[in-house]
Amino acid sequence: MTDALFLPNELESALRQIGAERYHVHHPFHRLLHDGELTRGQVQAWALNRYYYQASIPAKDAILMARLPTAELRREWRRRIEDHDGDGVKPGGIERWLKLAEGVGLDRAMVESTARILPATRFAVEAYVHFVRDRTLLEAIASSLTELFSPAIIAERVSGMLANYDWITEGTLAYFTPRLTQAPQDSEWALAYVKRHADTPEKQQAVLAALRFKCDVLWAQLDGLYLAYVAPGLIPPGAFVPGDAE
């Protein structure tokens, strides 16, 4: 680890380099998913497990919001929670993900229970929530910067899934459309915050490590899906077995 102080734009380049190397767009499970090489059961396993991540994001954001010192900062973060939880009229990200899960043939109550997800999913997602609770506020905000890379993966995922799975409709993938505008708004704000506040080499190394950690959280979820549902097909005791949901 270098101890040099980066200029803000050098720090941004270093953050983007981490995404170029470690973001889960490079994971073989993602490629199989958007290339249409997964069975319906494998896509169900992805939707089921990814739901736990979606459903945990507002808890993560509420923990972070509770640590923000001003109304202005909390308003910025509250918007993210509304994006996921909805406003009671317009459905939020969690509701839209449940629609996706139902659209690929899963039972809504089974998905909401999270009882059949992989332990690897649960442990990775909880590691993210605990990180945001236990690390510095700067590291917690930096860990959200994977949103910098998500518009690309979403565009690729949606077009690939619509092109390659005739049983997946645009309505099923409606989750992703608002994220194409929400994610850049969120990540631009967080990036500006990190560039402004990471003003020592130690803080800059901490934000780079926080983004690496978050990439690990996303990567580990696809690792778990790959082992259990692609190869070698080692489904842990108690986890979802494709076919059970049909």
Place this chain on the structure above:
Amino acid sequence: MTDALFLPNELESALRQIGAERYHVHHPFHRLLHDGELTRGQVQAWALNRYYYQASIPAKDAILMARLPTAELRREWRRRIEDHDGDGVKPGGIERWLKLAEGVGLDRAMVESTARILPATRFAVEAYVHFVRDRTLLEAIASSLTELFSPAIIAERVSGMLANYDWITEGTLAYFTPRLTQAPQDSEWALAYVKRHADTPEKQQAVLAALRFKCDVLWAQLDGLYLAYVAPGLIPPGAFVPGDAE
């Protein structure tokens, strides 16, 4: 889940049944390990990652000890920490595991840094530490009950590894010898505590779930090793690559 109240011995049978179904002795990575079907690099990956679990146990036990209400209970738990940390003269479990790691060809400082372990290992082990901090004391103690099943796996592992790897010596596996007497002492105490204090159906279901959770923690660590180092050999960015340590 049933709401029937088990008699203490019925609860013990239900706990032992969980071990019979979910303990990691049934994981294919364990079978490969003790059957001598792993390369030296694969055994190194196991020793490196398992070190993080070993090194985290005293933190887990200190968190649990801090929640115990009496000197008598804390003395019982303090003994476990001494087993792992040593007394300054007799080496503890962590020091003995480092000897094991060195014995299979790893650099001690690299192992102690834990910088190259799998994120899956880190997330699973931290989930265990957080569980003991955040759940009821009864659930925290119940989560230690995998020790009920460890003498069998240790005996199998040691004999299998000595028989099948000519580059592994009895000295390298000296970690395990004291565990054959420590683990039963620990688990008998914890089992008696759980049988005495789980006196409602809700508490009994909670201790059963705590033991299932702990089995998941151990299983997920072998899942991570299997995916990265056995098949398909998907090593996450930044993790240990066999050969680097040679």
